[in-house]
Amino acid sequence: MSENRLLDRSSDAPVKRHMGLKASRTLANTSIYVLLVVISVVWLIPFICIVLQSFRVESTWQESYVIPKQWGLDNYRALFKTDFPRWYTNTFIAALFTAILQTIIVLCMSYTLSRFRFKMRKGLMRFMLILSMFPGMLTMIILYRVLSDLGLTQANALPGLILVYVASSGMGYYVSKGFFDTIPKSLDEAARVDGATRFQVLKKIILPLSKPIVIYTVLTAFMGPWGDFVFARYVSFGTSSGMNVAVGLYNWLNKDQIAKSYTMFCAGGVLVAIPVTVLFMCLQKYYVEGVTGGAVKG
Amino acid sequence: MTQYSDLEFLKLSKWQKAGYKCARFFTGIPTALLNLLKRIWGGIKGAGLAVKNEAADIWSTFVNGDWKTKLSFLVMGFGNLARGQILRGLLFLLFEVVFIGYMVLAGGYWLSMLPSLGKVGPTETYDEVLDIYTTTYNDNSFKILLYGVLTMFFIIAFIYTWRQNVKQNKLAEKILASGKPLKSGKDDLKSLVDDQFHKTLLALPMTGILVFTVLPIVFMILVAFTNYDGTHNGYSNNLFTWVGLDNFNTMLNWNVKSGGGTQSYAATFGEVLTWTLIWAFFATFTNYFLGMFVAMAINKKGIKFKKVWRTVLVLTIAIPQFISLLYVSKMFAKNGILNGFLMSMGWIQQALPFWDDPTWARITVILINVWIGIPYLMLVATGILMNIPADLYESARIDGANPWQQYTKITLPYMLFVTGPYLLTSFTGNMNNFNVIYLLTGGAPTNPAASGAAGAVGYTDLLITWLFKITTGAESQYYLASVVGILVFVVVALISLIVYNLLPSIKNEEDFQ
Numbered sequence: 001m002s003e004n005r006l007l008d009r010s011s012d013a014p015v016k017r018h019m020g021l022k023a024s025r026t027l028a029n030t031s032i033y034v035l036l037v038v039i040s041v042v043w044l045i046p047f048i049c050i051v052l053q054s055f056r057v058e059s060t061w062q063e064s065y066v067i068p069k070q071w072g073l074d075n076y077r078a079l080f081k082t083d084f085p086r087w088y089t090n091t092f093i094a095a096l097f098t099a100i101l102q103t104i105i106v107l108c109m110s111y112t113l114s115r116f117r118f119k120m121r122k123g124l125m126r127f128m129l130i131l132s133m134f135p136g137m138l139t140m141i142i143l144y145r146v147l148s149d150l151g152l153t154q155a156n157a158l159p160g161l162i163l164v165y166v167a168s169s170g171m172g173y174y175v176s177k178g179f180f181d182t183i184p185k186s187l188d189e190a191a192r193v194d195g196a197t198r199f200q201v202l203k204k205i206i207l208p209l210s211k212p213i214v215i216y217t218v219l220t221a222f223m224g225p226w227g228d229f230v231f232a233r234y235v236s237f238g239t240s241s242g243m244n245v246a247v248g249l250y251n252w253l254n255k256d257q258i259a260k261s262y263t264m265f266c267a268g269g270v271l272v273a274i275p276v277t278v279l280f281m282c283l284q285k286y287y288v289e290g291v292t293g294g295a296v297k298g
Numbered sequence: 299m300t301q302y303s304d305l306e307f308l309k310l311s312k313w314q315k316a317g318y319k320c321a322r323f324f325t326g327i328p329t330a331l332l333n334l335l336k337r338i339w340g341g342i343k344g345a346g347l348a349v350k351n352e353a354a355d356i357w358s359t360f361v362n363g364d365w366k367t368k369l370s371f372l373v374m375g376f377g378n379l380a381r382g383q384i385l386r387g388l389l390f391l392l393f394e395v396v397f398i399g400y401m402v403l404a405g406g407y408w409l410s411m412l413p414s415l416g417k418v419g420p421t422e423t424y425d426e427v428l429d430i431y432t433t434t435y436n437d438n439s440f441k442i443l444l445y446g447v448l449t450m451f452f453i454i455a456f457i458y459t460w461r462q463n464v465k466q467n468k469l470a471e472k473i474l475a476s477g478k479p480l481k482s483g484k485d486d487l488k489s490l491v492d493d494q495f496h497k498t499l500l501a502l503p504m505t506g507i508l509v510f511t512v513l514p515i516v517f518m519i520l521v522a523f524t525n526y527d528g529t530h531n532g533y534s535n536n537l538f539t540w541v542g543l544d545n546f547n548t549m550l551n552w553n554v555k556s557g558g559g560t561q562s563y564a565a566t567f568g569e570v571l572t573w574t575l576i577w578a579f580f581a582t583f584t585n586y587f588l589g590m591f592v593a594m595a596i597n598k599k600g601i602k603f604k605k606v607w608r609t610v611l612v613l614t615i616a617i618p619q620f621i622s623l624l625y626v627s628k629m630f631a632k633n634g635i636l637n638g639f640l641m642s643m644g645w646i647q648q649a650l651p652f653w654d655d656p657t658w659a660r661i662t663v664i665l666i667n668v669w670i671g672i673p674y675l676m677l678v679a680t681g682i683l684m685n686i687p688a689d690l691y692e693s694a695r696i697d698g699a700n701p702w703q704q705y706t707k708i709t710l711p712y713m714l715f716v717t718g719p720y721l722l723t724s725f726t727g728n729m730n731n732f733n734v735i736y737l738l739t740g741g742a743p744t745n746p747a748a749s750g751a752a753g754a755v756g757y758t759d760l761l762i763t764w765l766f767k768i769t770t771g772a773e774s775q776y777y778l779a780s781v782v783g784i785l786v787f788v789v790v791a792l793i794s795l796i797v798y799n800l801l802p803s804i805k806n807e808e809d810f811q
Contacts, residue, residue: 028598029600029601032595032598033601036595036601039607040611043610043611043669043673044610044613046622046625046626046629047622049625049629050625062628062634064641104502108500108502111499112496112500116495130791131507131511131512131515133787133791134515134786134787135765135786135787136730137762137766138514138518138765138783139511141776142444142513142514143510143514164510166506167506167507168506168507169503170506171507171511197488197492197495198495227619227620229737230732230736230766246618246620250620250624253628262628265624265625269624277613277616277617280615281616284609284612287677288680291674292677292680292681292682293681
């Protein structure tokens with residue numbers, strides 16, 4: 001009898017438990033699906049709205065409904081009668097140069113701090129940490145005055161802007177240093193033993209291995225200028241031809257402008273977002289690698 | 299307070315443990331500060347000793363050196379040239395010539411003007427023939443301060459180079475005495491891509507940082523001790539000059555009333571600082587936990603379309619912030635889409651005051667920041683969660699741990715351990731999160747009691763947006779902005795120091811394993 005019961009339990013119970021587990025897992029998964037769908041909707045709504053409103057023809061005012069009553073490309077056409085193409089070119093050129101120069105500088109810095117052991121290394125890193133605790137906003141005042149003395153503001157803002165974006169970029173070495181730290185040092189040492197100079201080690205061994213971090217750095221450097229608002233506004237100082245898209249579009253939402261340019265802002269936003277987003281989505285893999293690596297390293 | 303041993307600590311209940319840890323944290327602060335002071339004092343003493351040693355070394359080099367070395371003390375690089383190291387010698391000599399030339403032609407003037415920041419402001423003279431007033435611009439305080447600082451940098455660089463020059467002579471004498479040849483110019487150039495490659499690589503980035511970050515920061519720190527503002531721009535209207543600690547008194551003294559508002563600058567500063575800290579706390583931790591939660595939901599076994607969910611979220615990172623933030627800020631406006639939708643559904647009668655009521659605005663800002671921040675945290679958390687060994691969960695499940703226990707005993711400790719430093723940087727980053735606040739609210743709604751205290755201060759203003767408003771406001775009180783900037787630095791540095799010194803997970807890297 002007792003044996004029988006034992007047998008019963010051993011044959012029956014696991015099945016029951018399995019069923020219960022399965023049911024609770026389906027329940028859990030269903031609720032997670034619901035949650036994910038809700039999240040996706042919340043996350044996408046603003047972007048759907050902005051696209052829809054950019055096609056609205058009947059009114060340029062910020063209406064409280066989303067779906068246009070009359071569809072058309074009027075807003076996009078209107079964009080090209082403003083300075084928008086100029087802002088777009090400005091931003092694109094700034095992004096391109098920043099991407100190239102900033103990548104070179106960041107890689108030089110991070111590679112050096114990761115691979116070389118020299119006397120000032122620790123002190124240098126601590127010094128940069130302390131520097132980064134000062135609000136960067138503070139330096140804008142003087143940089144603006146210096147740039148304006150050099151004639152690099154307002155209509156000529158572009159070179160000045162690139163200069164400032166690039167110049168201090170060496171401070172953002174953390175992520176790529178974390179990457180270089182993961183490449184085994186024995187590779188370098190083996191090459192050094194074979195008589196390679198430090199430069200040759202960098203060129204022939206490290207760089208070919210560094211594709212992910214190079215792409216990550218280029219990508220983030222390229223995206224930076226598209227979103228820069230503060231310094232670009234300072235430097236262009238009300239001169240339309242020197243603005244970038246962020247400053248130009250921001251001004252369209254001013255109290256006295258918004259009535260006639262709200263939908264144009266939406267259209268401009270869509271045009272700015274498309275190339276950046278496409279590029280980002282294509283290179284997403286590298287971005288994710290960089291972000292996760294960087295956060296773990298701190 | 300009483301200190302428990304490990305065994306006694308383990309006997310405590312959960313709440314007693316938490317209380318004990320908390321108490322230890324706060325009683326630890328004075329010790330930590332004391333240690334810091336001790337370390338600073340030690341550093342000063344060490345520096346004094348180092349200077350003494352350097353001086354002794356320089357003296358002995360001079361006394362024991364040959365005539366080439368002795369002459370090098372005056373003519374830099376002479377020793378190198380005389381011993382055949384032409385390239386090094388020429389570079390030293392060139393640097394000395396440039397330095398002396400600069401000091402005679404310009405540097406001396408800037409330095410001599412530095413104590414006064416200029417004596418003669420712009421003067422107007424009446425031209426009788428043309429019947430007009432012509433303005434002559436004389437001294438320029440801004441340039442005096444800027445080039446004064448630059449000249450000081452240059453002098454420090456010169457002293458360092460001179461010291462190197464002396465060292466080189468000593469070294470060369472030693473090498474020659476031992477019968478070995480000195481390095482030629484060719485060797486020097488070669489070493490720049492080899493042994494000294496780091497110098498080549500660092501030259502460009504460090505120059506950029508020095509000129510575009512260090513110089514401006516030193517300049518702006520000095521501005522806090524002047525009266526540089528819109529009406530004293532140092533050039534075309536009035537010169538500015540040193541005022542000592544007056545600006546700190548203005549900002550931190552409760553009795554000094556601000557220009558337009560009813561309360562003092564100190565009260566405004568206190569309010570803005572409090573909100574900045576509250577904001578940074580919530581912005582960091584809501585994102586952190588919700589992001590982790592979403593990451594766990596997406597990564598759960600059996601959930602399909604993982605890539606789709608992730609891509610939807612990542613879209614927010616891809617689209618430039620100024621577009622999404624500005625647009626969302628308009629969505630929440632009184633006449634925006636959200637209020638319009640809620641009213642058309644008949645759920646509310648009046649528009650909700652998302653941006654018009656202080657509390658509403660503060661909560662809305664934090665909520666929208668969740669929308670901005672979750673995708674990023676989701677990516678970070680995904681990467682880390684994948685690294686947690688699966689057998690940890692396996693054995694926990696066998697021991698009968700439910701999902702909540704698995705989370706609090708495995709996932710959370712691991713995450714906190716790995717992302718401790720990240721949390722700290724993200725906290726300080728949020729304190730200075732200009733974009734989110736400025737693009738969403740611009741600091742609004744305005745705080746009437748504080749307004750006029752250099753720009754319209756609002757309830758959602760952070761210190762950093764306040765700083766920006768001060769500099770761009772009508773009066774452009776740069777000196778106040780730089781005081782605020784220095785205070786931001788002090789707060790950030792203090793928080794970082796305390797956290798770094800007291801958090802065990804940061805100190806003992808091996809603890810978790």
